[in-house]
Amino acid sequence: METVKTDILVIGAGSGGLSVAAGAVQMGADVTLLEGHKMGGDCLNYGCVPSKALLHAGHADMDWQQAHDHVRSTIATIEPHDSVERFEGLGVRVISEFGAFISPTEVQAGSTKITARRIVIATGSSPFVPPIPGLDTVPFETNETIFDLVEKPDHLLIIGGGPIGMEMAQAHRRLGCDVTVIEGMTALGRDDTEAAEIVKAAMRDQGIAIEENAMAAEIRGQAGAIEIAAKDGRVFKGSHLLMAVGRQPNIDRLNLNVAGIDHDRSGIKVDASLKTSNRKVYAIGDVNGGMQFTHAAGYQAGVIIRSALFGLPAKARADHIPWATYTDPELAQIGLTEAQARKQYGDKLEVARFDYAGNDRAIATGHITGFVKVMVVKGRPVGATIVGHQAGEHINLWALVIVNKLKMSAVAGMVSPYPSLGEVNKRAAGAYFSPRLFDSKGVKRVVGLVQRWLP
Structure with missing residues (x-):
């Protein structure tokens, strides 16, 4: 030895x-x-990398074989680094x-x-594979096997409406599969409710069935013909099953x-x-x-x-860690959601908001669905929610602000190139200051006095 x-x-x-x-x-x-x-672990081989590659493949109108070739090529390109x-x-x-x-x-x-x-x-x-009656007799996929499917599913059933389930639902729908998401509680239930509803509405418009409050009670059938019976009596039928209920x-x-x-x-x-x-x-x-x-x-x-x-003291924190769900539209979060912030701060909380529909680049490119919402206490953000095109990119700014404990004035003072989608963040900061500047009698009184004395 x-x-x-x-x-x-x-x-x-x-x-x-x-x-x-x-x-x-x-x-x-x-x-x-x-x-x-x-x-490289789960992220490279079964998680972040292949899932985002498959989502891109669906968006790029690749066929099933091209999509899976793209997934394997993406992993192979990154593998040497790990x-x-x-x-x-x-x-x-x-x-x-x-x-x-x-x-x-x-x-x-x-x-x-x-x-x-x-x-x-x-x-x-x-x-995590829950002990649902019948599951041990029916073939199913997880995120560790779904990327190896040789043939395209006719109808993919997904148990679990979290980020993994919702991303895979959209990817497979775009690749031509019928898809039903079965969630025992609320899909995207850990995210801001208002933002999650926008994502779910968009996915339903794309032809994805999202069945909520549908706790699976029994699974039966065989490869190509699978049935999921919910506790409330609903029955969902499909050809393939993906388990995406957690880790x-x-x-x-x-x-x-x-x-x-x-x-x-x-x-x-x-x-x-x-x-x-x-x-x-x-x-x-x-x-x-x-x-x-x-x-x-x-x-x-x-x-x-x-x-x-x-040998130095070091402690981990979590309030500055962002996350994103890469559906279309994307959903990103850092810090507290509005509901969490209201519970923690009560009347001290202010919510600044700006809708994508007010952004000229969003209008020009047809991406007007979504909003930025920032939870602010005494001038400092304690959380931010973004739903919309490239939300996962735009949340980076708020990650920088929160980790460095910057105030909203730092974002308001930033100059964004015009026209850019990233300007939605600056406009959200502007929305925080607007009532203080434009609705303030004190500010108007000062401006009036100054104007009288200026030559």
């Missing part, structure tokens, strides 16, 4: 793990990385095995025993009890510094049960590097 001693042991080569490994080794640490499956060869070239020791704790500071990976000063668990998550942390292989690491079914428990109950072990990304976004894992990697490499 080979024995390895290392400064930093990273378990899992998804976005978070790769960010820690690359950052730590380039700063002089001895780094060992374990990955028993695919480098490859074993690249990380070994950086100086990382890469072991292509799964890891399991054999003591609080030791991990077994195949025939190798690794002792580490600090350990980072970044094993991510996998599709579960990848912790079963880790032997966490041996390492004294607290966990439950939602993931590994961490404190604000992302440390587990074993103070030499961190957990980042999906596996710690927090925000399940690639960019959140990347951000957490930076927090850990500060702590593990330099």
